[in-house]
Amino acid sequence: MLRSVLLSASRSDRLRQVATDAPPARAMVDRFVAGETTDDAVRATSGLVESGRLVTIDHLGEDTLDLEQAGRTRDAYLALLDALGDAGLTGSAEVSVKLSAVGQALPGDGEKIGLEYAHAIAEKADALGTTLTLDMEDHTTTDSTLGTLRELRAEFPSTGAVIQAYLHRSEADCRDLAVGGSRVRLCKGAYSEPQSVAFVDKADIDKAYVRCLKILMQGEGYPMLATHDPRLVEIGGALAIRNEREPGSYEFQMLYGVRPDEQQRLADQGDRMRVYVPYGTEWYGYLVRRLAEKPANLSLLARALVSKG
Ligand code: FDA
Secondary structure (H helix, E strand, C coil), rough: CCCHHHEEEEECCCHHHHHHHHHHHHHHHHCCCCCCHHHHHHHHHHHHHHHCEEEEEEEECCCCCCHHHHHHHHHHHHHHHHHHHHCCCCCEEEEEECCCHHHCCHHHHHHHHHEEEEEHHHHHHCCCCCCECCCCHHHHHHHHHHHHHHHHHHHHHCCCCECCCCCCCHHHHHHCCCCCCEEEEECCCCCCCCCCCCCCCHHHHHHHHHHHHHHHHCCCCEEEECCCCHHHHHHHHHHHHHHHCCCCCCEEECCCCCCCCHHHHHHHHCEEEEEEECCCCCCCCHHHHHHHHHHHHHHHHHHHHHHHH
């Protein structure tokens, strides 16, 4: 119930405005977001890489209905990639892109613009020796995003996909994507979805995650296990052994600010561990989804409001 209220709030323009103007929210933002500027993102990346972790960087923003804004987001990614190149970090850091931030949600030819802008990012990433992963948004965009993925992979085969285990369709999508050279990030799914398309019960979502993971681990591709769930991390490790996967033929991924000690433990024991680092000013939707995943985070926010407000 609380989760679905929070997930609806994540798409409210009015609440977005109120929260963005409320300085006490800063403490929460700082925990989950690496900063506002390219320099902030590069600095956070550099620290994580020094600690033995890999990074994927998200320039925050989504659901853009403004062509110029979509262009600014594309340009921010291009500048970020240049900065990563200058800092010698492209061997350890890639970028994550929400297609709705680069035009997919625009009426009319949004899908075409999303592809064109994502292509520009993929081209720059490729030239600098890194790559991108296309984040997955709500289920109405899944077909369009997988279509864009296919187009990008034809030219840039390392372009990564995200599959959300909670969708009923995802086992079939995993089968399609479990092929040589295909990078697939498997997550539980963070949006408010109807029961007609998605599992909503936590135990059902966890079981679906394991079914999808088995397909990816048995396949020829490169699975990226995006979860903080200790049971699923353990099952992932066991499936890697059972499928005789070499170290480096799969990786774990977690979000910036979530279970950092576990991130470090996995990196220290020799696993590939990648941290998803969001930065930028458009943090509202991202932050509210993090609150929905762990309502205890709400009490941190409440404490921040009481102590600073
Ligand atoms: P679960 O939510 O069950 O959490 C397991 C445990 O992890 C919790 O008990 C808690 O200890 C800890 N934890 C989890 N979330 C926390 C939080 N916010 N704050 C504090 N502790 C927390 N989703 C999507 O729909 N599209 C996408 O493209 C992506 N991309 C993506 C990339 C990466 C690298 C990650 C790690 C996740 C995503 N997600 C995503 C989000 C994903 O779908 C999911 O909502 C979160 O990862 C939470 O699910 P868990 O698997 O961690 O399990």
